[in-house]
Every structure is written in structure tokens, then in C-alpha cells.
Amino acid sequence: MVLGIMKTVILLLTFAALALCADDFCYKDTQRACSPTSSKLVTGVPNCNAKYGAIDKLQSSLQKYTNELLYRSFDFLLMSTFYGNYIKNRPGFEKLYRTYSDSLWNDGIELIKYIETRGGTMDFSNIPNNILNLENDGSESKPSPKPNWELNEYTSLAKALDLEKELAEDIFKIHLDADSLKPGQHDAEVVHHIEEEFVSKHRDAIRKLSGYTYDLGKLLDTPDASLAVYMFDEFLQNDKY
Amino acid sequence: MKVFGIFVVVCLAFASARLTCEHKTPKIPDDWIDMSSICVKRIRSHVTEELKAAMQYMAMGAHFSKDVVNRPGFAKLFFEAASEEREHAIKLIHYLLMRGQLTSGVSDMIKRNLAPSTIIWSDGASAIRDALQLEASVTKKIRELIKTCEGEPTFNDYHLVDYLTGDFLTEQYEGQRDLAGKLSTLEKLMDSHGALGEFLFDKKLL
Numbered sequence A: 001m002v003l004g005i006m007k008t009v010i011l012l013l014t015f016a017a018l019a020l021c022a023d024d025f026c027y028k029d030t031q032r033a034c035s036p037t038s039s040k041l042v043t044g045v046p047n048c049n050a051k052y053g054a055i056d057k058l059q060s061s062l063q064k065y066t067n068e069l070l071y072r073s074f075d076f077l078l079m080s081t082f083y084g085n086y087i088k089n090r091p092g093f094e095k096l097y098r099t100y101s102d103s104l105w106n107d108g109i110e111l112i113k114y115i116e117t118r119g120g121t122m123d124f125s126n127i128p129n130n131i132l133n134l135e136n137d138g139s140e141s142k143p144s145p146k147p148n149w150e151l152n153e154y155t156s157l158a159k160a161l162d163l164e165k166e167l168a169e170d171i172f173k174i175h176l177d178a179d180s181l182k183p184g185q186h187d188a189e190v191v192h193h194i195e196e197e198f199v200s201k202h203r204d205a206i207r208k209l210s211g212y213t214y215d216l217g218k219l220l221d222t223p224d225a226s227l228a229v230y231m232f233d234e235f236l237q238n239d240k241y
Numbered sequence B: 001m002k003v004f005g006i007f008v009v010v011c012l013a014f015a016s017a018r019l020t021c022e023h024k025t026p027k028i029p030d031d032w033i034d035m036s037s038i039c040v041k042r043i044r045s046h047v048t049e050e051l052k053a054a055m056q057y058m059a060m061g062a063h064f065s066k067d068v069v070n071r072p073g074f075a076k077l078f079f080e081a082a083s084e085e086r087e088h089a090i091k092l093i094h095y096l097l098m099r100g101q102l103t104s105g106v107s108d109m110i111k112r113n114l115a116p117s118t119i120i121w122s123d124g125a126s127a128i129r130d131a132l133q134l135e136a137s138v139t140k141k142i143r144e145l146i147k148t149c150e151g152e153p154t155f156n157d158y159h160l161v162d163y164l165t166g167d168f169l170t171e172q173y174e175g176q177r178d179l180a181g182k183l184s185t186l187e188k189l190m191d192s193h194g195a196l197g198e199f200l201f202d203k204k205l206l
């Protein structure tokens, strides 16, 4: 009698272990959950999740990228803030950087929703080194100089351009991982999502900022650079520019 | 000699090609800038409090979006709350700008320390309970802020105190009432029909 029960338990445990290593056993999970003999042994239906493809491999870099989006949105908010003070008083620049801040914030929320859609989880402590201001020089991480968001008009445009490029290249890296044809790493859906949501958005921001930097550079190279910056800011307030 | 001459000319050319990027900082009278420094400091750190609340709500939104939690109504409520908290932070920043502040020391106002402390909830009710507690703690901090800014022996900041009382506290009390009401309805729904009650309530939030 006791031996019989033990045999059943061992059998069930082996079965459960097998089910856990397999990849498509939601059906068996639900069967087990409904069966009168074993429903108390294994709780829940662990294999009935939204995971497929390479999300487990890509999740960490997606989390890092989400944090990058959120913290960069705060950086742009600070740049915007600086242009809103009474000494700088450049409503055009204030508006421009606020637009980037808002859009990065919303992208961050959307990326969290996306990670969860794919059965992943968000980790807010998984912050990339470039956001923590750590330079990885191979041996160990050390802090780089403190970020400065109180920049003059011309250099602030350059900074914004660099940041947008960094964001674009960082998502390219995740794209490369997801698109690599190595088995277990390939995930066509992540590739598609990145292309759909990020790639062209960054392209447009980069083009716009490089155009602004070019124009302001030309305008500064005139006898009345101070007036030129005033005019440039007026144009920034206009949605057509 | 000739080479040296050319070198000098080139240098001069470069010197004159330098762009004027920094322009003159105008002299503006500053007697209109009257906020007390301790009050400014407190408001600045409250900006961080609002952003921390934003990230905490964000974590709640993330939790309820999980495939194995699947409560889209709760997720929507919390993601919207996250963006609202960010708006509060921006409102405070705008207030400081209006009062002539934030001409310097802007760069270190938001730090990289906003990761939320709680990231998992046992059910919807416990998350709403946490949200209510979070709001109550923010309300308390706003009250302390008010005390600091009106209690200054030399300068009572009537306008700021009025703004914090009329605008921020109103929003806090209304928000708290809303959360408390939601929690009450949810708990009553779940009294004898736990899982079903939460499922239905979630759909009502959509």
C-alpha cells in the first residue's frame, strides 16, 4: 500500500519534472490541474504563459533600454527646465526638449507594456552603465564626470543629437541580437516591434536635430549672433520648423 | 620665416572663425526673487518625491500587465497615475521657474535613484491599498512643505502656500477619496467571490 503511493508520487514527480523542461505543456498543466488525483500536488499551470521565441534571452536588454528611455526623458526634462528660467528665457528650446522628454517617457511606458505582452517582467533596477554615468573601461567601472544639462543653445542641440543617436544605436544592438539567426536567440516578433516602434522615430529626431545644429551654427557665424539665437528660438516655437 | 607667417595667418583665421556660443548674461534686478532658500530646497526635493511616486505607479502598471496577472484595468489605472505624478513634478518645476528659481543647479535635480521599492502585489486590493498609503505619505510631505514655507520667521510665502494648499492638496484629498472608494467597492465585491469579484472590478476600470 505505502509502496504503491510512493510509486505514484515518484511517477507524478517525474512527470511534473518532464513537463517543466518541455516547452509546450500548458495543455498537460491544465489536464493535471483538472485531474482529481493530482490537482493538489502541483499548483497552478506554470507552462500557460505568454513566453515564446527568445524573450528570455532579450528581456534583460529590453529592461535596460526601458530604463534608458525613462532616465533620458528626465535628462531632457532638465534641459528643458534650464531654458525655462528667466535668464535663459528661450521658450523655443524649452518646448523642443520638453517634446523629447514627453515622447521618451511615453515610449518607456509602451516598452514596459510590450515586455509584459511577451510574457516578460520589468526590472527597474536593471539600469545600463551609460545611464549610471559609469564608464566601462574593461577593468572596472568608474564614475565619469557629472552630467551637465545647463548648456548653451548650440552645444545643447549637439548634446540632444548625441543622445538621440545613442538611443537609436542602442536599440539597433537589441535588434541585432534578436535578428541573429542563432537558434534560441532569433525572435522575429521583437525585430518587427523594434522596427515598427523605434527605428523611424529616432531617424526623424536625428535628422531634425542635425538640421537645427547646422542652421544655428550658420546663424552664429554672423555679426549679430545674439540676435540670431533669439530668432532661432522664435522659429523653434513654431511647429513648422 | 615665410612658413611662420602663414602659420600666424592661419591661426588668426581660426581665431576669428570661432563661433560666439555664449552670449552676455544680462543684469536683471533680483529683488523680485524672494523665495527662501530652505523652501526652494524642499520644493526641489519634492520634485523627486513626485517622480518616485510616478515610478512606483509604473511598477504597479507593469505588475498588472503581466501575462500571469492579466488585470488590464488595474494596469491602465496605475500607468495613468504614473504619468499624472510626473505632471505634478513638472508643475512644481514650472512654479520654481515662475518665481525666478532654477537659474543654476538644474543638472543634479533628478538623480538615478528612482527605482520603485515594491514590485509585486498579491492582488488588486493590496496594490490599491499601497497606492492609498503612498498618496497619504505624499500628502504628509506636502503639509510639511507648507509648514516650512509659511513658517519661515522672516518670510511667509503666501503665494506658494496658497498654490500648494489649493492645487496640490485638493488633488491629494480627491485622489485619496477616489482610491479609498475603489478599495471599498473591491473589498465588498470580493467578500464572498474573491476571484470573480476582482475579475469584474478590473473590467470596470477599463
Ligand SMILES: [Fe+2]
Binding pocket: B050, B053, B084, B085, B088, B138
Ligand atoms: Fe502627486
Ligand SMILES: [Fe+2]
Binding pocket: B053, B085, B135, B138, B175
Ligand atoms: Fe498622486
